[in-house]
Amino acid sequence: MLLRLVRQYLAPYKGAVAAVVILQFLQTVATLYLPTLNAEIIDRGVVRADNGVILSLGGWMLAITAGQVACAITATYFAARVAMRVGRNIRSSLFTTVESFSSREMGVFGAPSLITRTTNDVQQVQMALLMTFTVMVSAPIMGVGGVLLALNQDIPLSGILLLILPVLFAVIGLVLRRLIPLFRRAQKQIDRVNSVLREQIMGIAVIRAFVRERTEEDRFDAANRDLTGTQLRTSQYLALLFPAAMLVANLASVAVVWFGAYRIDAGQMQIGALTAFLAYIMQILMAVMMSMFMIMMLPRAAVCAERICEVLDTESTVRDAAAAVPLVYDGGTLVFDDVGYSYPGAESPVLHGISFTAESGQTTAIIGSTGAGKSTLLNLVPRLLDATSGGISIDGQDIAAVTLHSLRSGIGLVPQKAYLFAGTIGSNLRFGRPEATDAELWEALEIAQAAEFVRNAEGALEHRVEQGGGNFSGGQRQRLAIARALVVKPAIYLFDDSFSALDFATDARLRAALRERTRNSTVLIVAQRVNTITDAAKIVVLEEGRIAGTGTHAGLMDSSPTYREIVESQLTAEEVA
Template sequence: MLVRLVRENLAPFKGAVAAVVVLQFLQTAATLFLPTLNADIIDRGVVRGDTGTILSIGAWMLAVTAAQVVCSVAATYYSARTAMRVGRNVRDALFTNVQTFSGREVGVFGAPSLITRTTNDVQQVQMSLLLTMTMMVSAPIMGVGGVLLALNQDIPLSGILLLILPVLFVIILLILRRLVPLFRRAQRQIDRVNGVLREQIMGIAVIRAFVRERTEEQRFEGANADLTGTQLRVAQYLALLFPAAMLVANTATVAVVWFGAFRIDAGQMQIGALTAFIAYIMQILMAVMMSMFMIMMLPRAAVCAERIYEVLDTRTSVRDAPGARPLVFDGGRITFRDVGFTYPGAEAPVLQGISFEALPGQTTAVIGSTGAGKSTLLNLIPRLLDPTGGSISVDGQDTAAVTLQSLRSGIGLVPQRAHLFSGTIATNLRFGKPDATEEELWQALEIAQAADFVRATEGGLDYPVEQGGTNFSGGQRQRLAIARALVVQPFIYLFDDSFSALDFATDARLRAALKQRTAHATVLVVAQRVNTITDAARIIVLDEGRIAGSGSHAELMESSPTYREIVESQLTPEEAL
C-alpha cells in the first residue's frame, strides 16, 4: 500500500525526484571522498613534512566540503518540497472522496477516524517520504562505497566488516518484528482518543448538567493510558535499538584500531590509511543506521497508508448511475413507491412500504413518534441515503437515474440540526447560491424572521459566524438555516423539524411568510408539534417505519388512532378541532 501511495503521488514530481537523486549522489560521493583526501594529507604531507602537499590537498578538501554542503541543502529543500506537496495531494484526495460519502460510509469509519486518517496518518506518510528521499540514495551508496573504499585501504582488516554487519541486521530484524504490530495498535488507539475527545467536546453541556465530569475524565484517561502504554513500548524498543547499534559500532572501531596498530607496526599499513579505514567503518555503520531509521519509520507509514487507502478505495453507495441524465424539474412532484430502508447491520428496517405523493403548491407534513423514520424519509429525497427497496421519483423521473448535482440543486434542505459554517452571515446565506445579491439575502432573512436580529448585529451581513454558529442561539441558527434554503429558491423545500426552537409567535409569522414564497413549490415538513401542521394539505403519520395514516387534519382525526393519540397528547379537545 505504501509503495502504491508513493508511486501514484510522486508521478507529477518526477523532475524534483530526479534532482534529489542526483544531488544526494553528489553529496554522498563527496562524503566518501573526504577520508581518502584526509589519508593523503597524513601520509604524503604530515608524515613527510610537505607543506605544499598539505595546502594543496587541504584546498581540495575545502572545495569538496563546500560542494557537499550545497548539494545537501539543495537535496533537503527539494525533498521537503516534494514530500509536502505529496501530503497536500493525499489530503485533497481524502477530503474529496469523503465529501462523496453518504451517512452509511461515514458511519462505517466514524468521524474521528476519518479526521485522524486525513491528518495524523498523512503526516506519518509525508515524514516517511521526506526521510526516504533524503536517505534513499545516501544510505546504499555510502554503505557499498564505504565497503569498497575500506577494501581499497586494507583488505585483511576489512574482515571485521564480515562480523559486524550480520550482527547489526539481526538486531534490526528482531526489533522490527516487535514494532510493526505496535504501530498498528497505536493508530487504532489514536482513533479511540480522538473519538472520546470529540464526543466529550460535543456533549460538554450534557456532561456538566449531569455532573459526569469525573466519569468522563476517567473514560478519557483510560483511552489515553492505553495509547501512552503502546507508545512507551515503542519508545523502549527504539531506546534499545540505538545503543545496541552503537555498541556494535564502537566494538568494531576498537577492533580496527587494535588490529590496525599491529599492521602499522609491521609496516603493512600506513597511519593515514588506518584513519581513513576507521572513517569508512563509521560511514558504513552510519549507512546502516540511516537504513535502520528509515526501515523503522516505514512500518508505521505502511500501516497509515493502509488506512488511507481504506478510505480512498471506498466508493460511496450514493453515486450517479451509469448514463445518469440531468433532472428536468416541472414543479417538483415527489412520488414514493413502496420505499423501504434498512441501515447496515440493523435487525429491522427503519422504513417499509412507504408510498405517497407530495404535490407542488401544497405542504405535506410528516409526523410520528421518535424513531419512526421521519428524518430518514426526508434524507432519501436528495439521496443523502439511497432506499434499500422501492423507488422515489421527482416529476416522474427516478432519482436513482438522474445526476446528483441536478437533483440536489433543485432542493432546499433545512436539517434538524441547523449547522452554520465559519465565515460571515452573508457567506452562509450564499452557500447554495454564491452569486446571490444582497437584496435577495435580505428578502430571505425577512421571510425567515431573521432580518431584525441580523440588522442589530455589528456589521449586519458581514457579522462573523463562528464554527457551527455557536455565537447564535438555537432559534437564530434555525432561522438563518431557513433563510439559506430560501435564497436558493428551489423547486422542493425539505424542513426537518426546522421550527422546533422558535416561539409560537415567530413560528406563526414565519409560516405565513413562507406560504407566499413557496406557493408554487413542493414543501415537505417533518414536525413534532401538531399545531404547526394542522393546516397542511396532507399529513403522513409514521408509526414504526410504516404509514399509519394519510390525509388532512380533520380526516386523520376521524380515521387514524395513532394521529389522534399524538394530537390528544399535545392539544386540548378545543384546540384539536
C-alpha cells in the first residue's frame, strides 16, 4: 500500500525526484572517495614528508567536500519540497473523498479516525518519504561502495565484514517482526484516544451536569494507558537497535586495529590504508544504522498508508448514476413511492413502504414517536442516504437518476442540530449562495426572526461566529440556520425539528413569515410539537417506520388512533376539543 500510494502521488514530481537521486548519488560518492584520498595524503605525503602532495591532495579534499555539502543541501531542499507537496496532495485527496461520503461511510470510519488518518497518518507517510530521499538513496550506495572500497584497501582484513554484517541484519530482522504489529495497534489506539477525547469535549456540559468527571477521566486514562503501553513496548524494541549496532561497530573497530597492526608490522598494509579501512567500516555501519532508522519508520508508514488507502478506496454509496442528468425543478412536488431504508447491519428496516406526495405550495408535516424514522426519511430527499427500496421523485424525475449537484442546489435543509461554521454571520448565511446581497441576507433574517439580535451584535453581519456557533444560544443558532436556508431560495424546504428551541411566540411569528416566502415551494417539516403543525395541508404520521395515517389535523383526529394519542399526550382536553 505504501509503495502504491507513493508511486501515485510522486508521479507529478518525477523530475525533482530524479534530481534528488542524482544529487544524493554524487554526495555519497564524494563521501566514499574522501577516505581513499585521505589515505593517499598519509601514505604519499605525511609518511614521506612531501608537502607538495599534502597541499595538492588537501586542495582536492576541500573542493570535493565543498561539492559534497552543496549537493547535500540542494538534495535535502528538493526532497523536503517534494515530500511536503505529496503530503499536501494526499490530505487534499482524503478531504475530497471524505466530503463525498454518505452518512453510512461516515458511520463506518467515524470522525476521530478520519481526522487521525488525514493528519497523523499522512504525516507519517510524509516523513517516511522525506527520509527515503535523504537516507535510503545514499545508504545502499554507501553500504555497497564501502564494502568494495574496503576490499580495495585490504582483502584479508575485509573478512571482518563477513562477521559483523550478518549479526546486524539478524538483529534488524528480529526487531522488525515485533514492530509492525505494535505500530498497527498503536494507530488504532490513537483513534481510540481521539474518539474518547472528542466525545468528552463535545459533551463536557453533560459530564459536568451529571458529575461524571471522575468516570470520564478514568475512561480516558484507560485509553491513554493502552496507547502508552504499546508505545513503551515499541520504544523498548527500538532502544535495542542503537546499542547493539554501536557494540558491533566498536568490536569491529577493535578487530580492525588489532589485525591491521599485525599486517602493518608484517609490511602487508600501509598506515593510510588502515585509516581508510576504519573509515569504510564506519561508513558501512552508518549505512546499516541509517537503514535501521528507516526500518523504524517504514512499518509505521506502511500501516498508515494502509489506513489512508482504505479511505481513498472507499466509494460513497451515494453518488451520481452513470447516465445522471441535471434535475429541472418545476415547483418541487415530492413523491415517495413505497420507500424503505435499512441501516447496514440492522435487524430490520427503519422505514417500510412509505408512500405519500408533498405538493408544491403546501406544507407537509411528519410526526411520530422517537425512533419512528422521521429524520431518516427527511435525509433521503437530498440523498444524504439512499433508499434501499422504492423510489423518490421530484417533479416526475427520479432523484436517483439526476446529478447530486442539481438535486441539492434546489433544496434548503435545516438539520435537527443547527451547525454554524467559524467565520462571520454573513459568511454563514451565504454558505449556500455566495453571491447573495446584504439586502437578501437581512430579508432572510427578518423572516427567521433573527434580525434583531444580529443588529445588536457587534459588527452585525460581520460579527464573528465561533466553530459550531458556540457563542450563540440554541434558539439563535436555529434561527440563523433557517435564515441560511431561506437565502438559497430553494424549491424544497426541509425542516428537521428546526423550531424546537424557539418559544411559542417566536415560533408563531416565524411560521407566519415563512408562509409568504414558501407559498410557491414544497415544505416538509419534521415536528415534535403538535400545536405547530395543526394548520399543515398534510400530516404524515409515522409509527415504527410505517405510515400510521395521512391527512389533515381534523381528519387524523378521527381516523388515526396513533395521531390522537400523540395529540392527547401534548394538549389538554380543552385544547383537543
